[in-house]
Amino acid sequence: xxxxxxxxxxxxxxxxxxxxxxxxxxxxVLITIALLFLGLVVLLPLASVFVEAFKRGMDVxxxxxxxxxxxxxxxxxxxxxxxxxxxxxxxxxxxxWAITKFRFKGKNLLxxxxxxxxxxxxxxxxLIFVLMFGAQGFFGPWLASHDIQIIFxxxxxxxxxxxxxxxxxxxxxxxxMEAQGVxxxxxxxxxxxxGWQIFWRITLPNIKWGxxxxxxxxxxxxxxxxxxxSVVSGHIRGQTNTLPLHVEILxxxxxxxxxxxxxxxxxxxxxITLLVKAxxxxxxxxxxxxxxxxxxxxxxxx
Amino acid sequence: MMRRMHTFRSVVLLVALSLGLTACGAAGGxxxxxxxxxxxxNVSYDPTREFYVEFNEAFAKHWKExxxxxxxxxxxxxGSGKQARSVIDGLKADVVTLALxxxxxxxxxxxxxxxxWQSQFGNNSSPYTSTIVFLVRKGNPKEIKDWNDLIxxxxxxxxxxxxxxxGARWNYLAxxxxxxxxxxxxxxxxxxxxxxxxxxxxxxxxxxxxATTTFVERKIGDVLLAWENEALLSLKxxxxxxxxxxxxxxSILAEPPVAVVDKVVDDRGTREVAEAYLEYLYSDEGQxxxxxxxxxxxxxxxxxxxxDQYQALELLQIDQDFGGWNAAQExxxxxxxxxxxxxxxGS
Numbered sequence: 001x002x003x004x005x006x007x008x009x010x011x012x013x014x015x016x017x018x019x020x021x022x023x024x025x026x027x028x029v030l031i032t033i034a035l036l037f038l039g040l041v042v043l044l045p046l047a048s049v050f051v052e053a054f055k056r057g058m059d060v061x062x063x064x065x066x067x068x069x070x071x072x073x074x075x076x077x078x079x080x081x082x083x084x085x086x087x088x089x090x091x092x093x094x095x096x097w098a099i100t101k102f103r104f105k106g107k108n109l110l111x112x113x114x115x116x117x118x119x120x121x122x123x124x125x126x127l128i129f130v131l132m133f134g135a136q137g138f139f140g141p142w143l144a145s146h147d148i149q150i151i152f153x154x155x156x157x158x159x160x161x162x163x164x165x166x167x168x169x170x171x172x173x174x175x176x177m178e179a180q181g182v183x184x185x186x187x188x189x190x191x192x193x194x195g196w197q198i199f200w201r202i203t204l205p206n207i208k209w210g211x212x213x214x215x216x217x218x219x220x221x222x223x224x225x226x227x228x229x230s231v232v233s234g235h236i237r238g239q240t241n242t243l244p245l246h247v248e249i250l251x252x253x254x255x256x257x258x259x260x261x262x263x264x265x266x267x268x269x270x271x272i273t274l275l276v277k278a279x280x281x282x283x284x285x286x287x288x289x290x291x292x293x294x295x296x297x298x299x300x301x302x
Numbered sequence: 303m304m305r306r307m308h309t310f311r312s313v314v315l316l317v318a319l320s321l322g323l324t325a326c327g328a329a330g331g332x333x334x335x336x337x338x339x340x341x342x343x344n345v346s347y348d349p350t351r352e353f354y355v356e357f358n359e360a361f362a363k364h365w366k367e368x369x370x371x372x373x374x375x376x377x378x379x380x381g382s383g384k385q386a387r388s389v390i391d392g393l394k395a396d397v398v399t400l401a402l403x404x405x406x407x408x409x410x411x412x413x414x415x416x417x418x419w420q421s422q423f424g425n426n427s428s429p430y431t432s433t434i435v436f437l438v439r440k441g442n443p444k445e446i447k448d449w450n451d452l453i454x455x456x457x458x459x460x461x462x463x464x465x466x467x468x469g470a471r472w473n474y475l476a477x478x479x480x481x482x483x484x485x486x487x488x489x490x491x492x493x494x495x496x497x498x499x500x501x502x503x504x505x506x507x508x509x510x511x512x513a514t515t516t517f518v519e520r521k522i523g524d525v526l527l528a529w530e531n532e533a534l535l536s537l538k539x540x541x542x543x544x545x546x547x548x549x550x551x552x553s554i555l556a557e558p559p560v561a562v563v564d565k566v567v568d569d570r571g572t573r574e575v576a577e578a579y580l581e582y583l584y585s586d587e588g589q590x591x592x593x594x595x596x597x598x599x600x601x602x603x604x605x606x607x608x609x610d611q612y613q614a615l616e617l618l619q620i621d622q623d624f625g626g627w628n629a630a631q632e633x634x635x636x637x638x639x640x641x642x643x644x645x646x647x648g649s
Contacts, residue, residue: 135392136412144392152393234393235378236343249379252511253351254539 049267052260064250064261069238073246074265076157080229080242081222084161088218092169093211097203099170100177111174117166125163126231129156152234157242160228165218172214173207180206209284213277220273224266339372340575345395347382347468347558348511349532353595354399360591361582365575373575381509382468389414389563396567396576399560401468401510403427403620404627406561419561428557429583430597433617434469434476436548437517437526437533444524448550449480452499452525459502460523462513464634464641468558469510471635473527476554478634479618483552497644518545529556531596534611549613554620 022030054061064070095114099107117125132138133150143150150156184206188198204211226244233240241249243266250259346354358375365373378385378393382401386408389395398415400406403426409415420427438446444457452459462470474496481495482488504522507513510532517526518536525548526533533547560580567573582588589599593608624630634640 130391133392134390136390137392140392149392149394151391152388234388235380236376236393237378239376252348252515 046267049260049263053257053264055260056257060257061261061264064255064258065265067258069241070246070258070262070265072238073241073243073262076154076241077223077243079154080157080161081219083158084165084222085215085219087162088165089169089211089215091166092171092173092214092218095170096173096177096207099174101182114167114170117164122160122164122225122227123231126160126228128163129159129232133159151232152236152240154240156232157229157240160232161222161225164225164228165222168218168221169211169214172210172217176207176210177203209280212280216273216277216280220270223269339374340572342373342375342396342572342576342579343378343394344375344397344399344579345378345385345389345393346399347385347401348379348509349469349514349529349535350399350558350595351377351379351511352535353531353591353597356595357583357588357591360587361579364582364585364587365578371575373579375579379511381462381466381512383466384508394566394570395563396570396572397560397562397580399558399580401556401558402471402627403557403559404471404631405468406559407627409561409563414563414565415561416564420559422562423560423580424584425600426557427559427561428600429560429580429588430558430592430599432530432556432558432597433553433615434472434527434556435530435533435553435613436550437528437536437545438524438548440544440546442546442548446525446548449477449495449499449552450484452477453495453502457502457525458504458523459499459525459527460505460507460513460517461503461527462510463506463508466508467510467513469529469532469556470506470513470527471630472529472554472556474634474641475620475624475630476550476552476618477527479554479623480550480552493640493644496640500645530598530612534596547613549615552616552618555617557620 021027053064095110098104099111130137130151133143133156134140135144135151137151150159184202185198188202193201224244225242226248229242230245230248233242233245235241235245235249237249243262247259247262247266250256250262344354344358354375354377358377362373362375365371378388378395380388382405385393386398386400386405389398389409390412398406398409403420406415406419410417410419423429436446436452438444444451444454446452446457451457461473464470464474477496477499478492481492484495485491505516507516510529513526514528514532514536517523518540528536530547533545537545537547560583562573562576562580564573567576583592584601586601586604589601589604590607593599593604596611598612599605599608618624620627620630632639
């Protein structure tokens with residue numbers, strides 16, 4: 001999760017000299033194992049989602065995904081992601097900036113804290129907010145007297161989503177910005193650029209693909225989060241259900257086709273996310289790898 | 303460089319645009335009608351899902367005809383104890399329809415409900431009742447006929463967690479009551495029996511519906527301790543070819559009660575419609591729907607129509623046989639109670 005995982009292999013790494021290469025049998029066995037495992041663990045379950053979803057025909061599928069509660073769940077999911085992702089993007093850039101550009105006390109503590117949501121179980125993440133904002137919680141009486149509802153409403157769902165998706169952007173950017181170093185910015189500063197100018201014209205263009213990659217991971221998790229949201233949602237149908245919760249409800253109501261239809265929506269959202277990610281990786285791979293070392297990328301960029 | 307900035311900008315623009323669209327869509331959805339429709343939130347336990355879908359429609363129609371006002375009822379379902387906890391934590395339920403009185407009693411603590419709630423509606427505020435039966439796989443391969451068959455070697459029992467599920471507490475107490483009767487009231491023997499029973503439970507779900515899907519869908523276990531209505535519903539959903547209901551010699555009269563959440567209805571001004579909603583559960587139509595969804599209606603005339611679906615059996619009563627819910631809860635289910643003493647996960 002930490003660091004930009006680039007899955008797009010370059011031609012050089014793919015081609016190995018013959019004398020260190022394995023024999024054809026080993027090669028075939030290894031490739032078969034990898035593909036079989038992938039098929040069994042990833043592709044088969046995904047395909048079965050669609051098979052189950054369409055089992056009772058297009059009509060059932062269509063009515064399942066256009067039903068009132070399903071649409072409201074979809075809207076809730078998109079809304080939570082729409083708030084959580086930009087918030088975490090801004091925070092992620094700020095945190096990565098602070099950590100890689102400045103020296104200050106407690107820097108390591110900050111890095112550890114950023115990782116905290118990965119370490120904490122999502123259920124605990126949800127309970128934290130119940131303990132803080134629930135009617136019996138720390139801020140409960142104050143919120144109640146001002147008629148503000150956080151838990152069991154949209155704000156609670158957004159908070160829980162923000163919490164669990166908190167590290168993605170920062171985690172993506174920190175190694176990238178560390179590797180890039182300060183040379184380009186120093187050059188810009190020596191030519192008279194100011195803070196914002198440097199940020200917009202040097203830093204942001206350099207980190208943009210890593211940033212987008214972080215945003216995509218963050219978005220994928222935000223739309224798929226179940227545990228934390230389940231705790232703070234209150235499960236009111238048509239009101240505070242997100243898509244993953246809606247899938248569970250339908251499944252528990254013996255509406256299996258409808259439940260898989262809703263699940264297929266989530267899969268589609270995931271596939272769109274993956275396509276965007278693949279596109280970004282393809283874009284990144286078009287850049288020459290020389291920029292990574294922090295040599296003199298300015299020349300190369302022109 | 304400039305070209306790349308452009309692509310980046312357009313991506314950002316696209317993202318911003320799509321976010322804006324979703325926000326608009328959301329805002330458009332929350333328009334209010336001129337007729338001042340009213341909304342209720344019914345926080346309920348697991349096996350009432352199908353019943354309340356139909357009942358809510360019937361009540362909305364009734365209310366529209368009588369008061370010319372549109373009422374929509376939102377539903378939330380989950381394990382009974384968990385649902386009560388959510389209401390305590392601030393889930394704004396106008397009415398609660400839970401699995402047992404104790405969970406509603408819990409709401410009197412923070413002042414959400416008046417302590418004398420149980421006398422507000424008929425029959426101890428329980429418009430329908432149910433009991434606990436066994437659901438076994440077709441042909442009853444493990445030959446399970448009564449409670450003592452559940453602790454035979456090799457039998458796996460599915461029941462939810464009594465800490466979070468109301469149904470599971472009824473299951474537990476029914477087993478306890480059976481063991482007491484068998485052993486002439488010897489508590490040590492009852493404790494031993496129930497302890498042994500829970501050693502046969504491979505997985506504790508948090509609610510009754512989770513336990514049912516574990517048994518029915520994931521095909522784990524040999525017998526499911528289930529609400530009678532839940533067991534009958536499973537038969538209906540999956541056909542009689544896969545499961546059979548076994549009625550034990552003794553079970554417990556389960557009374558899932560209902561209550562208006564006083565604090566919420568007074569804050570929201572929904573008391574009148576909330577009370578009418580619960581009253582309507584006792585109407586002929588409400589009772590018919592309860593019977594249709596395999597609960598036992600409390601109206602004797604309507605119960606008579608549905609007697610075919612229920613087996614006769616000896617029913618223990620919580621007040622007479624266990625000294626009421628508070629006593630039962632304190633002794634068995636509170637932290638450090640009998641259940642904690644006999645159940646160690648993974649054993």
